[in-house]
Amino acid sequence: MTKGGLPARLRAAWRRLERGHDQLFVARWRQGARREARRQQDTLRALVMLESLGVDNPVAYETLELIPYLVADLHEWHQRMGQRGFGDPEVCC
């Protein structure tokens, strides 16, 4: 028998119910929120990396200091954008 008896088992069952409900009903909306966050992050990254993509960036000097913060997941981003490598020469990967 589970330690704590009936109340503990009821609590465990309630937590299972909460997890099941979360997976069934909440996960897809959380996924939507993540998708939106990723879209906004992608837009920011594309703007900051404009010169690396061969486009003149009139505010390059101001956005330069943001690059270190966006480098961490650069690899995942350029692969998702359909580019096997990144930069010229292809320094990433």
Add this chain to the structure above:
Amino acid sequence: MPAIVLALVVGVLFYLGYRYYSNYLARKVYALDASAATPAHTMSDGVDFVPTNKHVLFGHHFTSIAGAAPIVGPAIAVFWGWGPALLWVVAGTIFAAGVHDFGALVVSVRHKARSIGTLANEVINKRARALFLLIIFFLLTLVNAVFAVVIANLFVANPEAVLPMLLQIPLAIGIGQYVYRTRSAALVPTLIGVVLLYCSILLGQLWPITLGFAAEDGFFTDRNIWVILLFAYTFVASRIPVWVLLQPRDYINSHQLFIALGVIVLGVTVGMDKIVAPAINDTPEGSPSWFPLLFVTIACGAISGFHSLVSSGTTSKQLDKETDARYVGYFGAVGEGSLALGSILACTAGVVATTADWNAVYADFASASDGATGNFVAGVANFASNLGVSASLATVFAAIVVISFAATTMDTGVRLQRYIVQEIAEVAGARKLSRSATFGSLVAVLVPLAMALIPGGGKDGFTFGVLWQLFGTTNQLTAGLALAVIAVWVTKQRRNPTAVLIPLVFLVVMTVWALIVNLQEFLNQQEWVLFPLDLIILVLAIWLIVEAAIALRKAWQGAAEQDESTVR
């Protein structure tokens, strides 16, 4: 006959369909491979591509495909008696919808989870993409028009439902924000939210909202003003991010779906209501014939092209194992068929107590189609009252369920239409327009608004059922295009495509037949709005037949040449 008997018989047939026919499809037609890596694994990104437990994915898939359409179609179609409607729902679900939803999911999974529009371009040819965009344009136009009418009619008939529907918006946003910001389990806040929503029915009863435009003959009727207000709301809603309004409301609605299904099942079981409608109705002279119009009146609930968009758009990205496609795709179609069954039972057993009363409610096609949603609401209210809920409270509850589904469909429909308009503008070379969200939203709102405001019923206008049938034809053409893609793919894999070709041919023949029947009718009645619309959809149907025939012929030739070279 007690409604529960019919429900049990259909339940057994659905079980047999899933147990045996889907098993045949999985092994012989789609050749599922449990060891094949799905896009959820090969392209995993933690956002769109996520391997998901099959029961959870079924829940996501089912709540995405289920809405008001499998309720309204059968509620109109029982005008011809419950027999034809039920036969089409059962046969359609087992032999057409299951094949279609399951197949679209498998083909998408085998092509990097691409959507059916992109697959039409790849598997058939480049013209198929333009065809797909045009079919979807008309599908969404008619979806938005018919659901605006459905909601407006329900608001007029149930003014007590207006306030709860308005309160649902801040309630849904509040729950969404609470769960998102606190990152806590959503079960308790959701239960509180749903209880509060249903408690707001009492407020709705205290303060029913009517607009006060009672003039039935003029333009300024309550119905028309509600239609205009609804489109003004969707214009704004389609311009703001989905997570602000659409997703929280859809979240609440996914709970309402299961609550409504539970009420129908329990209500029918406890109440033991008898079916009072005739199996085949002796319709008055001059009524539209059930053959072939039944097959476009019930689209969702028997087979719906919209499901292929869901199967290939989101579900395919989350499929953990290829073999899960059978459960998620085919059983999802069975779930939709069950909702259609619930609608048939509500409109034949729940709505009234005697056959004479039923004959009065379904006296002719105009009253049957105009009152279809109201009849479903009355039927579900009766089932709910079998469970001890007061009749007036139960009626508003049922109205809220249908309005919520229809409103979410409209929200999504106008938003999707905006994208489609922009894409069509891009294909047509109008680059400036293709980049304008305002232009897209205006077209997405104004065209269906005009359709919805055209007078319905009476000698000067057309009935709601006719507009509904046109929506059904576009839905069936979308399904036809998806089935053509599946059939071509199955043929290229050198497997027998008969199981896909039978629903494809049946669907296309019935749709073209229905379009021609209605075309003649519109010409006779000099309906100069519906005639060209019907004609355009007929042209799209013929275009679909030509493209499908060309693609299938090429696929057969390719497969035969491959066989010959193997023999040599």
